Amino acid sequence: MYFVRRWRDESPLSKRVIRVADATVLEWFRRGWDQEDPDDWVGGELDGGVYGLESIFEKAQDLPRPETVDELRGLLDEHLWVEGDDDGTFIRLDEHTLRVRTDDDEVDLAYYFIEDVAAAPDRVAFLLWDEWPLPAGTSDAVFDHDVPVQTVRPAGAGPDCVYSVRVCWQHPGTGTNLDLAGAVAFPGLTLPELAGYLRDAADPEALGWPHDARLLRALVGPQDGDMGPAMERFARLGGYDPEPAGIDTVAEHDLIHQRVLKDLPAEPLAGTRVGLAPHIAQVARHIDSFFGFDQWFVFDTRWAAAHPDLARSLLRYAAHWDPFDG
Numbered sequence: 001m002y003f004v005r006r007w008r009d010e011s012p013l014s015k016r017v018i019r020v021a022d023a024t025v026l027e028w029f030r031r032g033w034d035q036e037d038p039d040d041w042v043g044g045e046l047d048g049g050v051y052g053l054e055s056i057f058e059k060a061q062d063l064p065r066p067e068t069v070d071e072l073r074g075l076l077d078e079h080l081w082v083e084g085d086d087d088g089t090f091i092r093l094d095e096h097t098l099r100v101r102t103d104d105d106e107v108d109l110a111y112y113f114i115e116d117v118a119a120a121p122d123r124v125a126f127l128l129w130d131e132w133p134l135p136a137g138t139s140d141a142v143f144d145h146d147v148p149v150q151t152v153r154p155a156g157a158g159p160d161c162v163y164s165v166r167v168c169w170q171h172p173g174t175g176t177n178l179d180l181a182g183a184v185a186f187p188g189l190t191l192p193e194l195a196g197y198l199r200d201a202a203d204p205e206a207l208g209w210p211h212d213a214r215l216l217r218a219l220v221g222p223q224d225g226d227m228g229p230a231m232e233r234f235a236r237l238g239g240y241d242p243e244p245a246g247i248d249t250v251a252e253h254d255l256i257h258q259r260v261l262k263d264l265p266a267e268p269l270a271g272t273r274v275g276l277a278p279h280i281a282q283v284a285r286h287i288d289s290f291f292g293f294d295q296w297f298v299f300d301t302r303w304a305a306a307h308p309d310l311a312r313s314l315l316r317y318a319a320h321w322d323p324f325d326g
Contacts, residue, residue: 001028001116003046004127006178006321007109008292012273012284014167017130018047025098025113026069033060050111051104055081069095084108092322099322101178107169107291108178110321121309123316123323133275133282134297139306147315149185150210155197156188161301163311164212165318168294169287170241172211178321183314184213191279191300195224203251211247216298218244218256227298231281233260235268240291279303 001023005016022028028045035041038057043049059079066072073093082090082102090101096118101110114124142159149163164184169177189197198206198217206217219230234242237260244259268274271286271293280299287294297314304311316323 001025002112002114002119002124002128004112004114005046005048005050005109006111006127007051007104008107008290010289010292011130012132012271012293013130013295014293015127015130016047017128020045020113024115025093025096026066026072028113029056029072030065032057033065035060051109052081052083052102053100053111055079069093092324094324097324099324101321108176108321110178112323118324122312124313125309126313126317127323129310132273132284134280134310135307136275136277136280136303137306138279138302140302141305143301143305143308143311145304145312145315147183147312147319149183149315149319150181150213151185151187152209152213153205154187155193158188159301160188160190162186162189162191162194163297163299163304163315164216165297165299165314166212166215166295167318168241169291172243180318181210181212182319184210184216186213189300190302191281191298192226194298194300195220195227195230199224199253201253203253206253207249207251214247214256215243217253218247218260220253221257222254227281228276231276231283231296231298232274233264234296235272235274235283235285236265237285238265238269238287240287240294242285277303 001020003018003020009016020028022031032041035057038054042054056076056079063075066075076091076093080091082100084103092099096115098113103109186194198220206214216230219233221229224230244256246256246259250256269286273284275282279302283296284293
């Protein structure tokens with residue numbers, strides 16, 4: 001069974017992925033029911049603390065040990081500490097997975113127990129991926145998916161498409177790091193063509209694009225032949241919510257790009273990672289010791305066709321905190 005914590009982990013992908021010896025979610029919770037020090041036990045089992053998870057075991061001495069998944073569900077709903085769950089949808093237990101969302105008063109976080117039998121690659125391949133960077137490589141096969149995305153006006157009628165997935169701590173429009181707006185899709189383009197398309201787009205039209213598309217455009221320089229320089233500029237930006245002043249109001253490309261360059265550090269913070277390949281560009285930008293990293297992946301269908309499960313699950317990662325939703 002897998003355990004994943006999606007939070008402010010000091011790792012380039014902002015998550016912790018470990019294997020748990022128990023075969024089922026129920027077995028793991030039953031084994032923890034009698035622990036004298038729940039906090040230490042959870043930390044030892046899961047390679048560190050998990051916000052709020054120890055709360056169910058602190059109550060366990062006064063509760064019956066669950067014998068079935070239904071009994072465990074009732075106990076978790078009643079006694080597991082989560083914050084912000086106004087609609088009663090943050091604790092999701094089924095026969096083979098537990099998905100929980102909460103917040104630590106600073107950022108949202110989620111954690112997952114996923115039994116091997118439920119680890120459908122097209123839903124969790126990226127969630128379970130814990131190495132930097134994602135692989136390169138391409139294919140001419142057809143790539144398709146059924147994940148909702150934000151679409152920019154097609155650049156052409158061809159089958160290619162570029163996808164932008166930005167995973168950040170304060171997303172414009174939602175204000176929370178787990179309520180992401182979904183990937184941005186640029187139909188009719190490959191990644192090598194994206195920089196020119198962004199730079200040459202009509203200014204008024206670009207102002208109506210999704211936020212991340214506008215930020216990508218602002219990062220592209222007048223002489224950039226591909227997305228590499230733009231992604232390297234993003235890697236050098238500072239703060240947990242990096243964007244130039246006027247990103248929502250300034251339409252002219254030259255002006256908004258100059259605002260990106262203003263006070264742009266010469267080098268990224270130590271620990272920042274940049275991976276550039278012809279059909280995928282990826283950045284894990286180190287912010288500070290509190291937030292850790294944020295990430296930006298820009299890839300096209302040539303890359304996605306070679307890594308379809310990673311691509312589909314990465315699109316899901318940007319669409320909903322629960323990979324099994326929908």
